[in-house]
Amino acid sequence: MSSLNAASQAAGVHSDAANDQPLLAFIGEQAQAQRVVILQRKQLSGGAIQENWLLDVQLDGGPFAGVQRWVLRSDAASALPASLSRAQEFAVLSRVHRAGVKVPRPLWLCRDPAVIGRAFFLMEWVPGIAAGRLLSGQCAAEGNAQLAAELGANLARLHQLRPPCGELGFLPLPDVAPALASIATHRAFLDRHQGAHPVLEWGLRWCELNAPTDSTVCLLHRDYRSGNYLANEAGLQAVLDWEFTGWGDPREDIGWFCARCWRFARPDLEAGGIGQLEDFLRGYREVSALHIDREQLDYWQVMATLRWAVIALQQTQRHLSGEEPSLELALTGRLLPELELEILRLTSGAKQ
Structure with missing residues (x-):
């Protein structure tokens, strides 16, 4: 079938449809099952870059016999240039799962x-x-210390993975300091993009002049934030959306997690809108000896x-180009003035 969306407009049993047969055959072979029935499927919310489908599957025979609940992750109609392929993301997910990072267990790649x-x-x-606004809105005045610490420790476990790593050989290593490599990428995009963005150019030049000279290269999630992990009353369950993974400075992930744009309903809680920075860093330091001071954290924020401003422009392009008409993508571009104001605040010392 050309798309799950075409055959999944309603709940119920759809596995007897002719278009489902290739998918059923794939699952049956991988799961060593004699019979496979898709009881229900539902497109999950979120996933502006990729599509995620929840599948309830009945399997007869084999090690997965019974009813299983799985997620099928595929490309969206269009993608961002920095996004990994699904094969690459599957390889990343498999490697970090073995490293003890809390992620959904990967099953099979097609x-x-x-x-x-x-x-x-x-x-x-x-x-x-997973909803960042819901997670942040539920927090007590002082935040969720347990969740913040768990997120810090989980990120530190990821950062223990260092190059070289043969199975992740498709991830390029930065040939200059990681911060300078990112600046060059963002500047190249702005040079090609129609329209002037002087605040973004100002921010890039400020980052260039203040770039750190000391960097340890490790594996980064590059979208580690509220909205991209699953949590419940027991704490952190799994980190999602690994399509931007790459090698870089571990402080980049910390700055991304703490940036104001990802604090949602609680801008006062610097650790992802869900906790105090001290709790997040306490969890991180239980696993890693990395130190990040206030000046460094401000730089990476x-x-x-x-980076989020550049992604917002790219998302808008996906809509305007006609590749993927989407109100969500169009509205993402409307965030730009807010992001520009934050860049000016952080780089000029202006009061909030």
Whole structure:
């Protein structure tokens, strides 16, 4: 079938449809099952870069016999240039899962576009809340110290992965300081982009002049923030959306997590809108000896805000180009003035 969306407009049993047969055959082969029935499927909310489908699957025979709840992750109609392919993301997910990072357990990768029209992979479903605004809005006045510390420790476990790593050989290593490599990428995009963005150019030049000279290169999530992990009353359950993973400075992930643009309903809680910075860093330091001071954190928050501004422009382009008409993508571009104001605040010392 050309897309799951075409055959999944309603809940119920759809596995007897002719278009489902390639998918059923793939699952049956991988799960060593004699019979596979898709009981229900539902497109999950979020996923502006990729599509995620919740599948309830009945399997007869094999090690997965019974009813299983899995998530099928595939490409969206259009993608951002920095996004990994599904095969690459599956390789990343498999490696970090083995490293003890809290992620959904990856199951199987399918590269054959004849199955659903696009490459995809299946992973186990994990319970929890992902919505950043909901998570931040539920926090007590002082935040959720346990969740903040768990997120810090989980990120530090990821940062223990260092190059070289043969199975992640498709991830390029920066040939200059990681901050300078990011600045060059953002500047190249702005040079090609129609329209002037003087505040973004100002921010890039400020980051260039203040770039750190000491950097340890490790594996980064590059979108580690509230909204991209699942949590419940028991704490952190899993980190999602690994399509931007790459090698870089570990402080980049910390700055991204703490940036004001990802604090949602609680801008006063610097640790992702859900906790105090001290709790997040306490959890991080239980695993890693990395130290980040206030000046360094401010620098990487500027870098985070610049990167999100560039992504906002790219998302808008996806809508305006006609590749993927979407109100969500169009509205993302409306965030730009707010991001520019934050860049000016952080780089000029202006009061909030």
